[in-house]
Structures are given as structure tokens and as C-alpha cells.
Amino acid sequence: MRAMGIDVGSRRIGVAVSDELGFLAAPWRTVPTARGQEFATLAAMAREREIEIVVIGLPTSLDGTEGPQAKTVRAFARRLASHLDGVPHTFADERFTTAEAERMMIARRMSREERRARIDAAAAAIMLQGWLDLQRPPQLAWRDDEG
Numbered sequence: 001m002r003a004m005g006i007d008v009g010s011r012r013i014g015v016a017v018s019d020e021l022g023f024l025a026a027p028w029r030t031v032p033t034a035r036g037q038e039f040a041t042l043a044a045m046a047r048e049r050e051i052e053i054v055v056i057g058l059p060t061s062l063d064g065t066e067g068p069q070a071k072t073v074r075a076f077a078r079r080l081a082s083h084l085d086g087v088p089h090t091f092a093d094e095r096f097t098t099a100e101a102e103r104m105m106i107a108r109r110m111s112r113e114e115r116r117a118r119i120d121a122a123a124a125a126i127m128l129q130g131w132l133d134l135q136r137p138p139q140l141a142w143r144d145d146e147g
Contacts, residue, residue: 001135004028004051005128006042006080007094007120008073013038014120016128017049022135025128027121043083051087054080057094057127092131097123 001022007014013031018024031041056077059069077089101122105115
């Protein structure tokens, strides 16, 4: 299952994509929101990679409730759905993904400019990976049959 993860921001949209089997997510691109073409661009990207599901990061508070930004993201998702030619979408928790992406990039000694250019796609990949992990059936526990 090929999935596309989207981290919606006010200026940029981070996009990540999974491998064909739906095991690994990787940052892909950042789409600017200022041009007004973000929905058409995201739909074209989904067609290009033959995406089967779009996973949109939903910002929630620490207690799990949805605030004004979550409502904005849900409205964005409704508009995007009309461009996706029937590709389904779902939501995933995106709490702390940007902070985690920032920590990883700092650990890799990326410059501020590099981080700024890649942070949104990296956060989308972290969110998508979490969603992909939840889709897999639980692994069988390791057993030692020898004793």
C-alpha cells in the first residue's frame, strides 16, 4: 500500500511517501501554500506515485482535544479530497513530529537553512511512519523453545 503523508502548515506543506509495501516512510517534498495551487499540486503528486491513501497530520492538544488548527486541517482535507479522484484520506496524530524532526536534523549537524527547507517534509515522514506502524498486525512475541 503506497501512502502519502501530509503535514499542513500555514506557509508550507510537508509531504512524505511510503514505499510500495507500506513499511517505510521518507520525506519527499515541500509544497508552498502561497501560490494557491497546493491542492492541484498534491493531487498530481498522488497520481505520480500511484498513492492509495493520503494520511493527513492532525494537530491535537496534549489531552487529545482538537483546537482551531485541527479544524483548519479538517477543512483543508475536505478541499483536498475533491482533487484526489477518489483516493481516500485519513488523519494521524502529528503531535511533536516537528520537534522530533528538528532534533534529528540538529543531531545530523544540518544548518538552519537546511533544516528550514526540509523540516516540514521530515515531520510528515515521522507522522506517516507512525501511522504505517499502527497499520501492521502485532508481531508475534519471540519465544525460546529450547528451554
